[in-house]
Amino acid sequence: MAAVVNEGTVYLSNRQCFAILDWAGEQPQSGLVLRAFLASITLAALRPEEALAMRVREVELAEDGIGWLLVHSQAQERREKDSDHAGVVRRVPVCRELAVILKEEAIRRGLGPEDAIFVLDDGRPLTAEVYRKVWRQARAAVLQAHELDSSLGRHASALRDARIAAWLKDGDQTAGHILAVAECAGMSAPRLAVRFANCLRKPTRDEIPWDRLEAALALPDLPSQPTPTARRP
Template sequence: MTAATGDEAFLLTERQCSAILDAVGERPQDGRVLRAFLATIALAALRPAEALALRVRDLELSDGGPNALLVRPQGRTGHRSGISEAEAVRSVPACSDLVAILKAEITRRGLGPDDALFTLDEGRPLTGETYRRVWKHARAAVLEAHGIDSPLGRNVSALRDACIAAWLRNGDQTAAHIAAVAECAGVSAPRLAERFSHCLRKPTPAEVPWDRLEAAFRLPTPRSEPMTTARRP
């Protein structure tokens, strides 16, 4: 994740995300694959390195059911923590818009199951240097002058942050909901709540269960026992 700002003013809006993706997609060279790559970050909250590592087989399609992306651990994280690679793989929901974008890219380039989802049109690997340069130009073309000079969307991971924030806002924000979002994002729930505290709704005084809190912290009533007088030997 990007460094915490504590202010949702530095989160890209849905309109800004869409405008930047459209600007990237209009590039005559590699525009479509770069747009698909960035859309995967924006719609599935993947880290850029996780999106780059995706292969066609990692797109799980279900007839009439939910679709998902299988995100595999990067580096040797799973081995260091004693968790197998299979156990460390996480399943991230893939919305219909993202599925349509990825399927179109697979068809356009005739990709097979073991092929990388995102490579440049000439077949060369998509690198961080390439997508960061394209992102910088698209951001400058979309944002207003005061936004360009601000931290707003400075890094590609801003798309991931915007997606996570939307997931948090569009739910009941219970502990179970926050835990589910954290699992999809691949972070711990406490870290997520700290980083995106400004996206969480604060309860009003009337919503706080004061009676249950009082009962939970109430000390037990001491038992009244008769005092015994010590006898001298």
Template sequence: MTAVANEGTFLLTDRQCASILDWAAAQPHNGLVLRAFLASVALAALQPKEALKLRARDVEFDDQGHGALLIPSQGRESRAEEADGAATVRRVPVGKGLAAILKEEIARRDLGPDDLVFVLDDGRPLTAPVYRDVWRQARAAVLEAHEADSPLGSTVSALRDARIAAWLRNGDQTAAHIVTVAECAGMSASRLAERFAHCLRKPTPAEIPWHLLEEDSDLSESASEPTGAAPRL
């Protein structure tokens, strides 16, 4: 079953995402790099254009098998900061699965710190036209006929949407949790809440702190009451 994200957009299931990665890995040409690229979108919620720019120096690994990706921020504020000589970078945690895939890809090609991570077998950098063509093939191979005829997974970014939705659903959905997810995804919390409203659990009446709201209301009312006639000058 697919879940509607907003009008005309649907979310891939975990099974469908995994099947697409497996399909990519099985391709005789560029299979491993395609799997690594798609995994970075599917498991770290990178924008495809961010993944294309990823260099070996941007990937960190720890002793426990996890890691992190260092992604330059894309927003208007970051561009202003870059003009001042202080570029901003967001740090995206990486689980063991993606860490292993990226570590294997970096070792397989013996990449240096400045080398792009996602390079085709013939040495050319992976580009948007190439991965879009592969995505069309993977989608047709993995999805059922009625799913392929729907908007489900129409672009590679569907992998990113599925990961963001999973992050939201699998947390406590407090304000701090939503902000953390937004930071990892490289978007504002307000935009995240608007775009993925269907993933956010609505609080029950019992969970809403009505007494605190009432106290705040009482305070506001008392502050607005006149304290007496103004003295004559």
């Protein structure tokens, strides 16, 4: 079942996300690279444009099988009207599953540090036109008829949205956790909270620390009588 995140919006379920990855991997032409590309969006919540720009040297993998992606956020942030992090490089954690996929892709293609990770089998770069066509085909193959008529998974970025929603819903939702998710996603915390509001657990009235809030917002005690000002000689 897809998880409802915002009113009028549904996100792909884990089952649907991985079914799309499996479908892409089974394609006779460039199936493995397409699967790796979609996996980077699914597991690291990259924007499709960010994944296309990734180079081998921007993948830092440790011996224990985990690591980081160095992601450059520029034009994507401006398009989303959230330019707080525009022009900076953010570090996104790589889970073991994605680490294995990326490592295998680099070895399979004999890629060097400066090479783009996602290149088609015929040597052409993977482009937005190519992956969008594949996405439409994968969506039609995986989703049910009534889901195809909805907005569910209309674009490949739905994989990213599903991962961000899962990060929020599966965590403790403390301020530190929300800030960490926002940083990994390349968004400001206020924008994240607005866009994924229904993923955040709302505290009950009894859980709100009213006494501390009142103390924090209280004005300092004022003297009962005005303090006389000194007269000028």
